[in-house]
Amino acid sequence: xxxxxxxxxxxxxxxxxxxxxxxxxxxxxxxxxxxxxxxxxxxxxxxxxxxxxxxxxxxxxxxxxxxxxxxxxxxxxxxxxxxxxxxxxxxxxxxxxxxx
Amino acid sequence: xxxxxxxxxxxxxxxxxxxxxxxxxxxxxxxxxxxxxxxxxxxxxxxxxxxxxxxxxxxxxxxxxxxxxxxxxxxxxxxxxxxxxxxxxxxxxxxxxxxxxxxxxxxxxxxxxxxxxxxxxxxxxxxxxxxxxxxxxxxxxxxxxxxxxxxxxxxxxxxxxxxxxxxxxxxxxxxxxxxxxxxxxxxxxxxxxxxxxxxxxxxxxxxxxxxxxxxxxxxxxxxxxxxxxxxxxxxxxxxxxxxxxxxxxxxxxxxxxxxxxxxxxxxxxxxxxxxxxxxxxxxxxxxxxxxxxxxxxxxxxxxxxxxxxxxxxxxxxxxxxxxxxxxxxxxxxxxxxxxxxxxxxxxxxxxxxxxxxxxxxxxxxxxxxxxxxxxxxxxxxxxxxxxxxxxxxxxxxxxxxxxxxxxxxxxxxxxxxxxxxxxxxxxxxxxxxxxxxxxxxxxxxxxxxxxxxxxxxxxxxxxxxxxxxxxxxxxxxxxxxxxxxxxxxxxxxxxxxxxxxxxxxxxxxxxxxxxxxxxxxxxxxxxxxxxxxxxxxxxxxxxxxxxxxxxx
Ligand code: SF4
Numbered sequence: 001x002x003x004x005x006x007x008x009x010x011x012x013x014x015x016x017x018x019x020x021x022x023x024x025x026x027x028x029x030x031x032x033x034x035x036x037x038x039x040x041x042x043x044x045x046x047x048x049x050x051x052x053x054x055x056x057x058x059x060x061x062x063x064x065x066x067x068x069x070x071x072x073x074x075x076x077x078x079x080x081x082x083x084x085x086x087x088x089x090x091x092x093x094x095x096x097x098x099x100x
Numbered sequence: 101x102x103x104x105x106x107x108x109x110x111x112x113x114x115x116x117x118x119x120x121x122x123x124x125x126x127x128x129x130x131x132x133x134x135x136x137x138x139x140x141x142x143x144x145x146x147x148x149x150x151x152x153x154x155x156x157x158x159x160x161x162x163x164x165x166x167x168x169x170x171x172x173x174x175x176x177x178x179x180x181x182x183x184x185x186x187x188x189x190x191x192x193x194x195x196x197x198x199x200x201x202x203x204x205x206x207x208x209x210x211x212x213x214x215x216x217x218x219x220x221x222x223x224x225x226x227x228x229x230x231x232x233x234x235x236x237x238x239x240x241x242x243x244x245x246x247x248x249x250x251x252x253x254x255x256x257x258x259x260x261x262x263x264x265x266x267x268x269x270x271x272x273x274x275x276x277x278x279x280x281x282x283x284x285x286x287x288x289x290x291x292x293x294x295x296x297x298x299x300x301x302x303x304x305x306x307x308x309x310x311x312x313x314x315x316x317x318x319x320x321x322x323x324x325x326x327x328x329x330x331x332x333x334x335x336x337x338x339x340x341x342x343x344x345x346x347x348x349x350x351x352x353x354x355x356x357x358x359x360x361x362x363x364x365x366x367x368x369x370x371x372x373x374x375x376x377x378x379x380x381x382x383x384x385x386x387x388x389x390x391x392x393x394x395x396x397x398x399x400x401x402x403x404x405x406x407x408x409x410x411x412x413x414x415x416x417x418x419x420x421x422x423x424x425x426x427x428x429x430x431x432x433x434x435x436x437x438x439x440x441x442x443x444x445x446x447x448x449x450x451x452x453x454x455x456x457x458x459x460x461x462x463x464x465x466x467x468x469x470x471x472x473x474x475x476x477x478x479x480x481x482x483x484x485x486x487x488x489x490x491x492x493x494x495x496x497x498x499x500x501x502x503x504x505x506x507x508x509x510x511x512x513x514x515x516x517x518x519x520x521x522x523x524x525x526x527x528x529x530x531x532x533x534x535x536x537x538x539x540x541x542x543x544x545x546x547x548x549x550x551x552x553x554x555x556x557x558x559x560x561x562x563x564x565x566x567x568x569x570x571x572x573x574x575x576x577x578x579x580x581x582x583x584x585x586x587x588x589x590x591x592x593x594x595x596x597x598x599x600x601x602x603x604x605x606x607x608x609x610x611x612x613x614x615x616x617x618x619x620x621x622x623x624x625x626x627x628x629x630x631x632x633x634x635x636x637x638x639x640x641x642x643x644x645x646x647x648x649x650x651x652x
Binding site: 083 | 126127128129147148149150151152197199447518519520524527529530533579580
């Protein structure tokens, strides 16, 4: 897939207690399961600041391994750039698998 | 099967308690992720794409109905109602919560199961022929030796931090169904000219980034020397295996770089030094282990089952299933049944909790409660009276488990790939599903005959693509999934690593490419019973290559 130039970023991680994929959000709970609730950073320095925050949540034992991923935003819909991240966000693509 | 003694019970329970404490300390913040990661891996807990994954050992693929019901219960209670059987005869749960894993391990300990050494640079679950103890062509049931090896390798202090993981496979039959030539150590039970039982020893087989079929280290190793010799191999590997480069750390690289003669000399020297020591297996001890794996009490039956024959005539679907999913048994009037976990268009190796319960029920009713997991990701009922085959079949039909495709083109080995695995480059499961749908019509499969397709989502080769008659490897090309095709691999006694035929295909082209290969075979075979792999060996890659990419 072609790299979207100057793509925006969101922060993702896995929740410590159950390993579920979560996204850094502006909401009070901070970490959302739904990628659409992720806070989108158009500016790399803002993404870096958010990653620092996220790392504090590692210390608070909320999440493990936070990292930024590239996304595009189309009509308000957030779409991770890499297939791997789209699958993390949406669950297995497999028909027949039990999907949350 | 083997029954835990007091020592085993105490050991496994202590491990559960230890891991419970470690999880609590992780959740309370006493342990950091860096500190915790190696501890969880030692207990089979990975963090995958969507969640934690728990890998449970099924030693040499043998389990009983009670254990299967426990796995079903765990799947329902702590997971999403299904589990995934792997090429290492293990079971993986894809969605357990970390906080629940100590409880899961405690439940497993109740039925003499655990997840120890299913990860890490140690000796992993010893795998075996899935028809062990039942197959007509078997010399000796290899599972007693596998159990002895399992006990010897469990928490072996010297071999808990090897350069890399270490896999041992064992077969008691001449036809290799355990891929022993693709393991770090492969053991084949043989009989010497004097009539003694022992082992032919292979070493250094493996797949991954640098695939090799094994070197033949020794023609005959006496039964009682098993542990001393295997320990000698491990010691030489532990000493000389490369720790400087993860990709060169397996014993196959040592074999490749140092050569068979040099490694053999070292192993034999060490073996001579220790063979009369404490690792020598006393005769009575081997017999004691063999008794754990004695055949159940199977009543004498006529060799030909009229009941089976009657239903073969009456029910074509049953006849088709009998022709593929039955393996000859060492006792007249019995058969081993392969329960295919490869429904057409389904997910290879997955079973729902309900299906696991149904298999346990069928095993209790018709198969003395015994079940096996094959490295081909199917389940086996080893001892079924031929008179009962129709009843077993009917119950499997009701459970959605009667796909008549064992050994055929839709009986693919498929790794989890990018749908689940954090290391993946590309998806495996959807490709397999589409191939299965494309080639899955009963007549088409029957026409094609035995053909093994194996698919991996990255070069780690958990899906054994190197040794597929047709192998498919998922690769990442600038963020897009591509698939590399290999032909001519084989995992049996004629083990061979397949050759890459040419440039890779995208996700839409790969299914067509597989069908093209199949069609070239069908057009070119000398007779209908010339199998794909036989035809490939006769023809070479050229006709396939030309059909795929055009003539030069
Ligand atoms: S082969 Fe690669 S993608 Fe497949 S399960 Fe193994 S590590 Fe994961």
